[in-house]
Amino acid sequence: MKRTYIEETLKHIGEEVRVMGWVQTYRSHGKLIFIDLRDKSGILQVVFLPNLNKPALETAKKLRPEWVVEITGLIKKREGNTENKNIETGTIEMSAEAIKVLSEAKTLPFPIDDDGYQIKEEKRLKYRYLDLRRGRMKNNLIARQKAANFIRNFLGGKGFLEIETPILTKSTPEGARDFLVPSRLQTGKFYALPQSPQQYKQLLMVAGIEKYFQFPHVFRDEDLRADRLFEHTQVDIEMSFVEQEDVLSLIEEMMIDLTEKVFNKKIQEKPFPRITYAEAMKKYKSDKPDLRKDKEGGCLAFCWVKDFPMFEVLEDGSVDAVHHPFTALADEDLKKFKKMSVEDLRGPKGRKELLGFRAKQYDLALNGVEIMGGSIRTHQKEVLKKVFETLGHAPEAVEERFGHIMEAFEYGVPPHGGIAAGFDRLLQTILNEKSIRETVAFPTATSGVASVMDAPSFVSENQLRELGIKIIKK
């Protein structure tokens, strides 16, 4: 007999079906044994009556929570007063006829029938495959797929092409520390895991793709916190022949539909309020202001922040790009930038001008969390080169590190711009979850240890020798 999913059993009243799943709960009431059986689609009450054949009854008596079983039996309506409104199949139950144990289970290290917030993160991640049995976690994964499907269809419907870019690549200046992968064939050289597909998506614009998106995995070796992961998923978008307004209106339409149609949530203000970076810092002392009028109301307050400064000076005196070096300067500031020498730009004489330059950068904040950031890009090779030099790269180093993209810009580059969202963080905010880890199946712990697998771990001497690597004890 073919397997029936629990959610379908409602359609089989009066029929015999075969179900498979986990024993969620076990209760014996005098001569009757009841179990709640769980599969991916729901929960079904199964009753073992005393007149059942002996082997089946003996097996039923041995059952324990989380054993995996296969049961054949008759689906019938429950008596009115025994209905259970808390489960989808609460109006029916199965009267078991035969049972087979597919695998036994030890007692779980923690309960899975509650929300699980009280359990230590370390323990939940060590046994993540059990933690994911929890209804809340399963629903988060379902929500994740719903959001991804919606975004795919939305962008696909507008002519965007989903394109994957490499994981083994070259360091790109996104502002965090790189994860490096040693090369075996070219000993002493390293790949860097992408902090974002920034340069590849710009190269796709040179390639004439015009509208690109993907859900890339990106890697940043930063100190971990509740809202940060070593590796996270982005929704990454790039478009050609666009101005800032084109990007903002596309994203705003997508975010409104995602929030209202997919998640049935209320947005505090539409169109999304827009404020400049300067206003945000003055009024809210934050570049991702929380504009919620009522923080308990479950309402979502989006807000665009624009006109960021292009450059900042770090504590050690070095000049950095606020977003990244590929970001374009505001038109008026570009003129001034072009007139100044790199020496003046980097020196004390030009500091005031340098810090006053604004960029065509925009961020989307949601309830005080930065969920997206992007910019219109510099597509003039000479300007890009000067930005790198302003950031302190020697001309030869610019050639070595970024020669490929500047060369590409010599072959007909369209003006372009884009944006990227932190997909996990976006979900965390929409689902009102306590941590970004609640939206990811197997996240790294705050300590940096991988879920279940206990990575990072030592590797064999042989592997190190092949890579030409010697470990120096610190």
Ligand code: ASP
């Ligand atoms: N690559 C940028 C980031 O990851 C986003 C963008 O500029 O499109 O923040």
